Amino acid sequence: MTRFRYYTASTLDGFIADPHDSLDWLFEQKHDADGPLNYDDFAAEIGALAMGATTYGWIVDHMAETGEAWSYDQPTFVFTHRRPEPIVDTVTFVSGDPGEHRETLLNAAGHRDVWVVGGGGLAGQFAAASMLDEMIVSYAPVTLGAGRPLFGLACDFELVEHGRNGAFLVSRHRVVGPRQPTPVLT
Numbered sequence: 526m527t528r529f530r531y532y533t534a535s536t537l538d539g540f541i542a543d544p545h546d547s548l549d550w551l552f553e554q555k556h557d558a559d560g561p562l563n564y565d566d567f568a569a570e571i572g573a574l575a576m577g578a579t580t581y582g583w584i585v586d587h588m589a590e591t592g593e594a595w596s597y598d599q600p601t602f603v604f605t606h607r608r609p610e611p612i613v614d615t616v617t618f619v620s621g622d623p624g625e626h627r628e629t630l631l632n633a634a635g636h637r638d639v640w641v642v643g644g645g646g647l648a649g650q651f652a653a654a655s656m657l658d659e660m661i662v663s664y665a666p667v668t669l670g671a672g673r674p675l676f677g678l679a680c681d682f683e684l685v686e687h688g689r690n691g692a693f694l695v696s697r698h699r700v701v702g703p704r705q706p707t708p709v710l711t
């Protein structure tokens with residue numbers, strides 16, 4: 526059965542990019558390509574991607590800077606209120622609640638999983654729509670003090686796997702669900 530999975534890297538203080546969308550803090554870390562919760566094993570299980578407009582824009586800018594090609598074979602759905610030109614024909618622009626696109630994403634993924642690429646706000650929207658099964662985080666040994674948050678919703682998780690991959694503490698969490706409002710004690 527298709528799972529919706531948020532796979533990302535974070536600082537120890539819960540940021541997935543610095544305030545200027547830089548990932549320099551991430552790329553300087555050592556990792557083991559065959560180690561626990563590695564990217565290649567995860568990517569092999571992915572049939573479709575969902576990402577926010579800022580993340581897409583970062584990838585497009587990075588491609589222009591480095592000359593690298595678009596690196597995803599799978600259909601990719603970019604959540605945006607705008608209609609930029611797709612960089613490749615596997616990119617589709619969508620908007621609104623993730624729940625409105627559930628069937629489209631499931632059909633695109635086939636028997637494989639959906640990678641909710643991020644950012645954290647979009648991952649929170651998927652959780653709020655009951656469309657997030659797990660969150661896999663690689664924590665780099667760095668703090669930034671400010672930046673783009675890991676997750677945009679108050680939510681409970683259950684730790685189901687953890688380990689070390691190079692410099693990273695890696696963890697996999699089952700999404701329990703959005704937190705109930707804390708009752709006011711009188």
Ligand SMILES: NC(=O)c1ccc[n+]([C@@H]2O[C@H](COP(=O)([O-])OP(=O)(O)OC[C@H]3O[C@@H](n4cnc5c(N)ncnc54)[C@H](OP(=O)(O)O)[C@@H]3O)[C@@H](O)[C@H]2O)c1
Pocket residue numbers: 532533534535540541542545546547551576577578579580581583584604605606607619620621622623642643644645646647650673674
């Ligand atoms: N550390 C990592 O592994 C990792 C992973 C992923 C991303 N990143 C980085 O983290 C940063 C993410 O930034 P972010 O969290 O601010 O942004 P994001 O989720 O990538 O994009 C947010 C934007 O997406 C659009 N959007 C979001 N939800 C929408 C909806 N339901 N309908 C329509 N449009 C919607 C809006 O843009 P518009 O209204 O302008 O269209 C919104 O401002 C980027 O720098 C990215 O490169 C890092």
